[in-house]
Every structure is written in structure tokens, then in C-alpha cells.
Amino acid sequence: MPEVSLIKGMIFDCYSTLIDIQxxxxxxxxxxxxxxxxxxxxxxxxxxxxxxxxxxxxxxxxxxxxxxxxxxxxxxxxxxxxxxxxxxxxxxxxxxxxxxxxxxxxxxxRIGAYPQSLMFLEKYRDLPKCIVSNGQRVFSELELRFLGLHQYFDFIIFSSDVGYKKPDTRMFERALEIMGIEAHEVMSIGDTPENDIFPPQELGMQAMHIHDAWKEVEDTEKKDENAEK
The missing domain is CATH 1.10.150 (DNA polymerase; domain 1)
Known part of the structure; x- marks a missing residue:
């Protein structure tokens, strides 16, 4: 993860990133x-x-x-x-x-929130955050709410809102516009390189696979545990 001071906002995918679903x-x-x-x-x-x-x-x-x-x-x-x-x-x-x-x-x-993602969101609670998802607002927003995820986000963009979906870079351009943050100051996090890594990188954003985000949380936990010993 780059220095937090260099990151002024985060964009997250939804399914298989925040929500485990089948x-x-x-x-x-x-x-x-x-x-x-x-x-x-x-x-x-x-x-x-x-x-x-x-x-x-x-x-x-x-x-x-x-x-x-x-x-x-x-x-x-x-x-x-x-x-x-x-x-x-x-x-x-x-x-x-x-x-x-x-x-x-x-x-x-099956449906549930990934505990590692919840921990990551909590760690960076103070940073502005937006969801950019290939999802249907009619039920996806409710899933975010009852899983306790909705509260962490300032903005949510679903593909059903706009009539097109990722990897269309316009999804991320919309997010940058409503967040009011420069592309190089934003980190995109998701599970699919074709949708969540490459398109935002084309716009000059930083990008991270969700598994790397989880690893950062795990490493932080280990450091905290060792410090307590």
C-alpha cells in the first residue's frame, strides 16, 4: 500500500471484494x-x-x-x-x-460481508470512499445496508444507474467527478484486474487487488500482536 498521505480517496468494487455472494x-x-x-x-x-x-x-x-x-x-x-x-x-x-x-x-x-474487507474499511474510515459496481441498485444497495457496509461509503455508483458497466472507464470517471479528487490521489480496490485494476490505471489512478488489501490488514494485526508481547 502506498503512503496513506498520498491517497485522498478510495474506490471499491462490490461483489467478491466487499460481499461474498453466490x-x-x-x-x-x-x-x-x-x-x-x-x-x-x-x-x-x-x-x-x-x-x-x-x-x-x-x-x-x-x-x-x-x-x-x-x-x-x-x-x-x-x-x-x-x-x-x-x-x-x-x-x-x-x-x-x-x-x-x-x-x-x-x-x-450465500451472502455475507468479508470480515477482512470490513477491517480494511474501518482502518481507512476517514478517507472518502466510493463503490463502483457492476450491480443492480434495486437490490444491491439493500444488500450493502443489511450487511453493514453502506455506512462506510460517501458515494455509490451501480452500472444499472448508467446503462453501461466496467471495464468502461466512464464508471471511474464518474466516481472521480463526484469525489472531487485527482486520479493519482485515488486507489481502486477490487478482485477483477480487467474491471478494477486496468481501467482505473488507464486514468492515472493507483490500483490494488483486494487480496493485497486483506494482506495489509493481516500484517498490521501481526505487528500489533507482536508489539503486545
Whole structure:
């Protein structure tokens, strides 16, 4: 880690960096649970049809986008599905949001905050921090909140907010703009070199793999333990 005095802000990836997660969006059970829940919201759609519709609509959005790294907005996809399959009058927009969260919870197999990341965030609590994530705000922000991570960040940028995702350097340019810090004064931390290391380095930022950040925390702990002996 470079001298802290040279770093005036940090940018973090989210998943596999702050949050340990496993989901299964291909499982029939995921769509079966959503389909059954939708029955009580006035939407009738077979699980297999729901799965096919979701994938087709997401594919169409991606393929018709002019972006090099396009992103979907999951709640808009479910809004469309609900509107097309409603049995009575519904608030499709609101139901699209709710369905996105049910979809996420139905696909979830494991979730938790990495304790090493929490320790690292605590160590640098006073530095301005921003999350730059290929994620869906509709449920990702809630995951940050209930895992106790949200409190550490001044700003959060999700790819669903902007319609494109990393490795597009514009994600990091947005972060620098809202943080008001020069690129060379910011450290990017993440787990994927193609998304979290190389793009910010192109902009003149410093970058570190999350495992190296964890190692720094572990080394500090060892030094503290030896000092106490």
C-alpha cells in the first residue's frame, strides 16, 4: 500500500471484494418461487415462460444497445413482464421493483460481508470512499445496508444507474467527478484486474487487488500482536 498521505480517496468494487455472494439465476426453483409469489400480485406466468421472457428481454436490451459494455435495469424487465401478464389492474412499475427483489432473494444461495474487507474499511474510515459496481441498485444497495457496509461509503455508483458497466472507464470517471479528487490521489480496490485494476490505471489512478488489501490488514494485526508481547 502506498503512503496513506498520498491517497485522498478510495474506490471499491462490490461483489467478491466487499460481499461474498453466490446466486443461481439459471435454476428452475428461482423462477418457480417468483412465479408463485407473482400469483398473489395479480400476475400469472409459468416459471419456464418467466425464465425465457426474462432472458429474452435482457438479451434484446444488451444486443440493441450502442454501448460496448451494456447493462440492463432488472426492475424495468420485470415491469414489462408483469404488465404483459397481469390478470387485473396493477402498478407495474412498483411491482417490477418488488419482483426484482423477490427474484434476487429466490436466487440467493450465500451472502455475507468479508470480515477482512470490513477491517480494511474501518482502518481507512476517514478517507472518502466510493463503490463502483457492476450491480443492480434495486437490490444491491439493500444488500450493502443489511450487511453493514453502506455506512462506510460517501458515494455509490451501480452500472444499472448508467446503462453501461466496467471495464468502461466512464464508471471511474464518474466516481472521480463526484469525489472531487485527482486520479493519482485515488486507489481502486477490487478482485477483477480487467474491471478494477486496468481501467482505473488507464486514468492515472493507483490500483490494488483486494487480496493485497486483506494482506495489509493481516500484517498490521501481526505487528500489533507482536508489539503486545
Amino acid at each position: 446466486t443461481d439465476e439459471s435454476s428452475f426453483d428461482t423462477y418457480d418461487a417468483v412465479s408463485k409469489w407473482l400469483q398473489y400480485r395479480g400476475v400469472k406466468i409459468d416459471p419456464s415462460v418467466l425464465k425465457e421472457e426474462y432472458r429474452n428481454k435482457a438479451k434484446y436490451i444488451v444486443e440493441s444497445s450502442a454501448e460496448s459494455h451494456p447493462e440492463i435495469k432488472v426492475e424495468e424487465i420485470f415491469e414489462s413482464i408483469c404488465d404483459e401478464n397481469s390478470m387485473w389492474e396493477i402498478d407495474a412499475k412498483e411491482l417490477g421493483i418488488e419482483t426484482s427483489r423477490v427474484f434476487r432473494s429466490s436466487s440467493l444461495r
